[in-house]
Amino acid sequence: MNLPHHAARAAPAVTQATAQGGEPLVETRGLSVKHGERRALWDVDLKIHPGEIVTLVGPNGSGKTTLLRAVIGAVCPDGGHILRKPGLAIGYVPQKLAIDRTMPVTVDRFLALGGATDTASRRAALDRVGIPALGGQQMATLSGGQFQRAVLARALLRRPDLLVLDEATQGLDQPGVAAFYRLIEDVRAELGCAVLMASHDLHVVMSASDRVICLNGHVCCEGTPTVVSARPEYRALFGMGTEGTLALYRHVHDHRHDKAAEPGAGQPEPQGCCGHDHGHHHDHEAAPGAAHETEETGR
Numbered sequence: 046m047n048l049p050h051h052a053a054r055a056a057p058a059v060t061q062a063t064a065q066g067g068e069p070l071v072e073t074r075g076l077s078v079k080h081g082e083r084r085a086l087w088d089v090d091l092k093i094h095p096g097e098i099v100t101l102v103g104p105n106g107s108g109k110t111t112l113l114r115a116v117i118g119a120v121c122p123d124g125g126h127i128l129r130k131p132g133l134a135i136g137y138v139p140q141k142l143a144i145d146r147t148m149p150v151t152v153d154r155f156l157a158l159g160g161a162t163d164t165a166s167r168r169a170a171l172d173r174v175g176i177p178a179l180g181g182q183q184m185a186t187l188s189g190g191q192f193q194r195a196v197l198a199r200a201l202l203r204r205p206d207l208l209v210l211d212e213a214t215q216g217l218d219q220p221g222v223a224a225f226y227r228l229i230e231d232v233r234a235e236l237g238c239a240v241l242m243a244s245h246d247l248h249v250v251m252s253a254s255d256r257v258i259c260l261n262g263h264v265c266c267e268g269t270p271t272v273v274s275a276r277p278e279y280r281a282l283f284g285m286g287t288e289g290t291l292a293l294y295r296h297v298h299d300h301r302h303d304k305a306a307e308p309g310a311g312q313p314e315p316q317g318c319c320g321h322d323h324g325h326h327h328d329h330e331a332a333p334g335a336a337h338e339t340e341e342t343g344r
């Protein structure tokens with residue numbers, strides 16, 4: 046791939062040990078974010094080290110997008126700190142990218158509009174993400190998977206130290222999801238960038254991440270996929286299906302927490318809960334297409 050500055054970087058053999066070493070690229074300390082009166086995040090401590098793949102998992106409304114947008118600087122903290130390594134380059138693949146379908150924009154033009162003036166680099170980026178022949182095609186005519194690859198190519202052209210992806214595989218079928226995550230792993234291995242992503246694709250996430258952070262307004266638990274998937278907080282959020290299979294469950298509360306001792310007391314709470322021994326019944330509803338995925342935590 047002919048992405049000049051990255052090409053010069055040695056592809057690191059990222060292991061848990063190396064990934065945890067050195068100065069973090071980004072660190073949040075006691076981060077809290079409010080949307081209006083509603084507290085979306087509180088007390089979030091997070092460190093992203095060079096070369097590691099970190100995945101945020103959590104129910105709908107648990108603050109994943111808010112945290113990612115705070116990390117890239119698109120959302121202002123209401124409390125706490127965000128520290129970024131000086132000169133940090135971030136590539137961002139948003140959850141939804143609205144493109145006016147009536148506006149004719151080729152893939153190549155889309156990349157150029159993102160600031161990539163060099164034709165050879167744009168070609169190399171499309172090559173890297175597996176759509177080398179689509180430069181002249183209209184963005185509006187791309188499939189979901191091709192579209193996300195084009196958006197990824199644009200993010201890579203920023204030569205990121207940190208690639209931030211927000212549910213980038215939404216709308217893709219299972220083979221498309223798996224292929225996209227394989228691509229992310231290849232990109233990380235080749236370019237040496239760290240990856241911070243939010244995802245609902247637990248099956249793939251658990252096999253493709255160095256570290257998983259289980260979020261529900263605050264950090265419920267974190268660690269390697271193997272460690273996190275065994276934690277009661279994680280299981281309270283995502284549940285265990287029959288025969289040891291992992292299912293993505295949506296928590297529906299039929300009770301109120303004792304919020305007196307919690308941050309954000311008196312405010313509407315995110316769906317789901319963790320880190321508390323509730324001793325009550327939850328109504329679980331399997332998310333569409335995600336039920337009974339085989340647990341696969343080994344790397």
Ligand SMILES: Nc1ncnc2c1ncn2[C@@H]1O[C@H](COP(=O)(O)OP(=O)(O)OP(=O)(O)O)[C@@H](O)[C@H]1O
Binds near residue numbers: 081083104109112
């Ligand atoms: N711009 C906004 N204005 C008001 N409230 C918002 C805004 N953005 C998010 N929220 C609220 O903040 C909370 C966290 O939202 P966020 O999108 O970060 O969660 P999420 O975990 O990414 O959800 P999902 O998995 O559904 O994408 C939700 O309750 C949401 O309704």
